[in-house]
Amino acid sequence: MWFKNAIFYRFSQTFSYTPEALEEQLLEKAFTPCGSQELSRFGWVSPTxxxxxxxxxxxxxxxxxxxxxxxxxxxxTVIRQKLDDKVKVIEHEQARKVFKKEKDQLKDEIVIDLLPRAFSKYSKTWALIAPDHDLMIVDASSHKRAEELLSHLRSVLGSLPVVLPDVNQSPSAVMSNWLEQPGEQFQGLIPLDECELRDSAMENGVIRCKGQDLESDEIKLHLEAGKRVVKLALEWQESLNFILQDDLCIKRIKLSDQLKEKMEQDSPDEALECFDADFVQMSLELTRLIPKLLEAFGGEAQRP
Structure with a gap:
């Protein structure tokens, strides 16, 4: 199993839970389905x-x-239509206007009535905890979704001392420089053929390039005109391909053909053993990559 995205956090204190102790804590909030009158519910499930x-x-x-x-x-739209129908009936039968406060109450009644018959949508979010590296990595495409998982984990553990790493140099400025000055690219990180450029002076000034030579004169002209790289496709040591954003979110992670071939050759036959092998390989690759990304942007900034 491989994460598609990675938002990573640094532990500000040692994560002292063993797998067995963490298992015991999570069991207290294991996932159970929504009750008949619940709009949503979150709980812990097997990651396998x-x-x-x-x-x-x-x-x-x-x-x-x-x-x-x-x-x-x-x-x-369904709630709104049912509310409109109910309001029309009241206004017609009682010859009076229905105002906002009563409409809100009617809306709540409609939701309560519909909930037992509503369909459910399920979503799952994975997180990797690497205590020896002081890292926690969440497979999420947005900070909101990652923070939701962290909030629920914090509620079962009592505290979760993690912070988003800060770096000494602007990722946007550094990535822009990689395209302007290819000789200054960070060792092991190779720009591919996709990026997004943004004009800091114009909110809607965005250029998206895909399947392009990013060292071309055309790209350099955009950079010289003041646009800066906010997303860049990179290859990491012939192992991983991904999109790096200027907020250090890693998106669209894919295995390189070389790594994929190696893992297929070494893959166990049993499903759980295969899952475990993928999990360990992914963990090793991500915990090798993240420190190098931080180093590429001047290292982690010291917090007061």
């Missing part, structure tokens, strides 16, 4: 997609957890 009942998958000093969220689907 049912291959094991354990809520913590551990190996090689790493831990993998997963949270699942159930959300009831109540289309706003």
């Amino acid at each position: 997609n049912g291959m094991s009942d354990m809520l913590v998958h551990a190996g090689n000093g790493f831990m993998l957890i997963a949270g699942q969220k159930e959300e009831k689907i109540l289309p706003a």
